[in-house]
Each structure stands twice: as C-alpha cells, then as structure tokens.
Amino acid sequence: MLDFHKNHKLLVFTAFLGFAVLSTIIAILPAVQLQEVEPLPGMRELNSQELQGLQVYVSENCMSCHTQQVRNIEMDQVWGHRPSLASDYYYSKKRQDIWRQSPSLLGSERTGPDLSEIGKRQSGKEWHLLHLFNPRMVVKESIMPSYPWLFEEKSPALVTQKDVVVPVPQNLLKNPDHKLVAKPEALNLVSYLQSLVQADLGTASDPGFIPSTRQTSAPSQEENSLELDGLQLYAETCAACHQPNGEGIVGAFPPLAGSEIVTDHDPDILIQIILSGYDARPEFGAMPGFADLLTDEEIAAIANHERTSWGNEAPKVTVEQVAEIRKFILNP
Ligand code: HEC
Numbered sequence: 001m002l003d004f005h006k007n008h009k010l011l012v013f014t015a016f017l018g019f020a021v022l023s024t025i026i027a028i029l030p031a032v033q034l035q036e037v038e039p040l041p042g043m044r045e046l047n048s049q050e051l052q053g054l055q056v057y058v059s060e061n062c063m064s065c066h067t068q069q070v071r072n073i074e075m076d077q078v079w080g081h082r083p084s085l086a087s088d089y090y091y092s093k094k095r096q097d098i099w100r101q102s103p104s105l106l107g108s109e110r111t112g113p114d115l116s117e118i119g120k121r122q123s124g125k126e127w128h129l130l131h132l133f134n135p136r137m138v139v140k141e142s143i144m145p146s147y148p149w150l151f152e153e154k155s156p157a158l159v160t161q162k163d164v165v166v167p168v169p170q171n172l173l174k175n176p177d178h179k180l181v182a183k184p185e186a187l188n189l190v191s192y193l194q195s196l197v198q199a200d201l202g203t204a205s206d207p208g209f210i211p212s213t214r215q216t217s218a219p220s221q222e223e224n225s226l227e228l229d230g231l232q233l234y235a236e237t238c239a240a241c242h243q244p245n246g247e248g249i250v251g252a253f254p255p256l257a258g259s260e261i262v263t264d265h266d267p268d269i270l271i272q273i274i275l276s277g278y279d280a281r282p283e284f285g286a287m288p289g290f291a292d293l294l295t296d297e298e299i300a301a302i303a304n305h306e307r308t309s310w311g312n313e314a315p316k317v318t319v320e321q322v323a324e325i326r327k328f329i330l331n332p
C-alpha cells in the first residue's frame with residue numbers, strides 16, 4: 001500500500017509531515033509555552049541600557065563560550081545559589097522585535113565560566129572594562145578574546161567629562177599619548193553583565209537547602225491543644241514558591257489551586273510530595289522535601305489548608321495518615 005518506490009508524491013509528503021511534526025514538538029510548542037512565563041517575585045525588568053547591553057552580548061556572540069544556566073547538579077553549585085528556572089530568562093514584557101521574544105542565552109559550551117551570577121561575582125565596572133579590552137590584564141592566563149572595538153583612543157584634549165576613561169598601561173595603546181575611552185557599547189554591555197544575578201526566592205531557595213526563616217519555637221501547652229494554623233505555616237514554608245494565592249508562577253512553580261494532586265480524595269501523593277520533595281517535570285524547578293523540617297501535625301495542617309483554600313474542596317487529612325506515610329517512606 002505505501003509504495004514509496006513509485007509514488008514520489010507520497011514520499012515527499014511523508015517526509016514533510018515528519019518535518020512538520022518534529023518542528024512543532026521541538027520548536028513551536030516550547031516557544032508558545034515561553035510566551036506565558038512570568039517574572040519571579042523580586043525580579044525587575046532590564047532597563048534600556050541593560051537591554052542594549054544584551055544586544056551587544058548577542059551580537060558579539062558571547063554565548064559561544066559562556067552559558068547562563070545553572071543545572072540541578074552538584075558541579076553547577078558554584079555558578080548560582082539555585083538551579084535556573086524558565087522565569088530567570090524573563091527580560092522584559094516588550095518583545096525584542098516581531099520575530100523574537102528574547103534571545104537564547106542558555107549556551108551549550110563552557111569555554112569560559114557560567115555567567116548567571118556574574119553581577120554578584122564581579123560587580124566592579126572597572127574590572128569588566130579592563131577585562132573586555134584585554135582579559136590578560138586582569139586574568140593572566142585567560143584565553144578569552146579581546147574586544148578592542150568596544151573602546152576608542154582619544155587624545156587627552158578631546159576627552160570630555162562624560163567619557164569613561166579606562167586606566168590601561170600606555171604600552172597597550174596604539175598611541176601612547178592617548179587615553180582609552182569606553183564606547184557606549186562597552187558601557188551597556190557592562191551594565192548588562194552587572195545586572196546578571198539570580199532573583200532570590202525569599203525563604204526557600206535552593207532545592208535541598210533549608211528554608212531558613214521558619215521559626216521552630218516550641219508550642220506552649222495551650223496552643224498544643226488547638227489545631228495548628230495551616231495558613232500561617234503555609235505562608236512561612238510554601239508561599240515563597242507557590243505564592244500566597246496558590247497560583248504558583250508559570251515556568252517555575254505549579255499552582256496548588258485546582259491541582260489534581262492537592263484535591264485528590266486520596267492524600268497519599270500530596271503528603272509524599274511534602275515529605276520527600278518533587279522533581280518530575282522539566283517545565284518546573286525542583287521542590288525540596290520537608291520531612292526533617294515539619295512535624296506530622298504541621299504537615300497535616302498545611303495539607304488541610306491547601307485542600308480547603310482557593311476554591312479547593314477535599315476531605316481533611318489526619319495526623320495519623322501523615323505519620324503512616326512518613327513511616328513508610330523512612331522504612332519502606
Ligand atoms: C573564546 C571563548 C570566549 C568568548 C567568545 C568570550 N569569553 Fe568570556 N571568558 C572566557 C574564558 C576562558 C574566561 C575565563 C578566564 C577569564 O576570566 O578571562 C572568561 C571569563 C569571562 C568573564 C569573567 C567570569 C568570572 O567568573 O570571573 C566575563 C564577565 C566574561 N568572560 C564575559 C564575556 C563577554 C561579555 C563576552 C562577549 C563579549 C565573552 N566573555 C566572550 C572565554 C570567552
């Protein structure tokens with residue numbers, strides 16, 4: 001029936017179909033998903049100078065040697081305080097142009113270090129300018145290329161107040177009597193580099209790291225007899241990621257409002273996720289486990305808050321159910 005030998009139209013059509021399906025899966029669907037990415041709380045849009053610097057970064061193709069992605073593995077922990085999230089690449093509401101939402105800066109090659117947090121590691125403007133003009137001046141063994149075209153030499157008489165003079169040794173200049181002045185491209189690029197810092201997620205940052213602000217004061221006798229305050233516990237432990245309104249953040253944390261896992265009649269998976277964490281889907285970050293941080297009573301209170309808030313309606317969880325699952329997880 002499928003006679004590819006004789007029916008060339010069928011052959012071309014089948015090949016085209018394969019091409020179209022693969023393009024949709026690997027290019028179009030991810031692009032559509034990215035349209036919905038929201039900024040993380042506490043993240044600001046790049047200002048116009050930084051956006052212009054981003055253009056310089058792209059046009060000089062710095063991505064060919066530098067990544068901007070902290071992977072969720074141990075060797076990447078030096079490059080950031082948490083693994084990168086899709087929301088980290090939110091630059092601005094404005095599209096770059098008709099064709100582009102934002103440039104792809106992930107990079108796939110680390111000839112030079114990852115730059116996700118370079119604004120924290122190297123915050124000095126002077127350092128960056130010297131480094132761009134000639135990397136060997138500040139890092140002796142560097143193999144990074146020089147970018148002299150981002151600078152110009154000017155005779156001292158022509159240097160104005162507004163010019164940013166870069167203090168390089170005279171012997172590196174073509175005319176030793178001149179001064180080296182950074183062009184706007186260099187200054188924009190440096191302010192872009194200085195802006196590269198991972199947004200803080202507040203209380204809970206690194207997966208596996210401890211949400212540090214939660215206070216573990218022992219409850220008094222009176223409080224003990226009352227039901228624990230699920231709302232308060234949720235705000236302290238979960239809201240930094242899942243947000244106080246339970247809506248989560250597209251590209252980083254899933255919503256708990258309307259979540260099938262949260263509202264499932266059987267709470268096993270919900271309790272298991274709270275105890276041991278969750279890292280199943282690539283479109284979200286990773287969630288740390290809370291087995292060591294929360295008591296069974298606290299977990300039951302949080303789970304019940306989630307199961308009865310934001311329009312969720314599910315039967316309550318008991319402390320005994322949590323204790324049973326904890327026992328099962330610890331000694332299966
Ligand atoms: C041929 C590969 C290559 C290219 C292209 C390249 N770099 Fe580098 N870069 C390196 C290497 C190697 C290092 C590490 C040595 C050093 O600090 O100079 C580095 C270091 C850096 C550092 C310091 C990182 C740190 O952790 O201290 C910054 C900032 C930087 N590069 C920015 C840029 C920018 C901006 C561009 C584009 C204009 C660029 N690089 C292009 C290879 C490259």
Ligand code: HEC
Nearest residue numbers: 204237238241253254259261278279280281284285286287
């Ligand atoms: C560090 C950020 C972070 C914190 C803090 C956090 N979570 Fe999560 N949570 C996540 C991420 C990321 C996922 C999705 C993981 C995946 O799918 O790979 C997730 C998934 C979930 C899910 C599954 C939801 C669904 O429908 O898929 C539940 C339920 C959940 N979290 C509950 C909680 C509770 C309860 C707390 C507080 C005790 C909490 N989380 C604290 C990041 C966090």
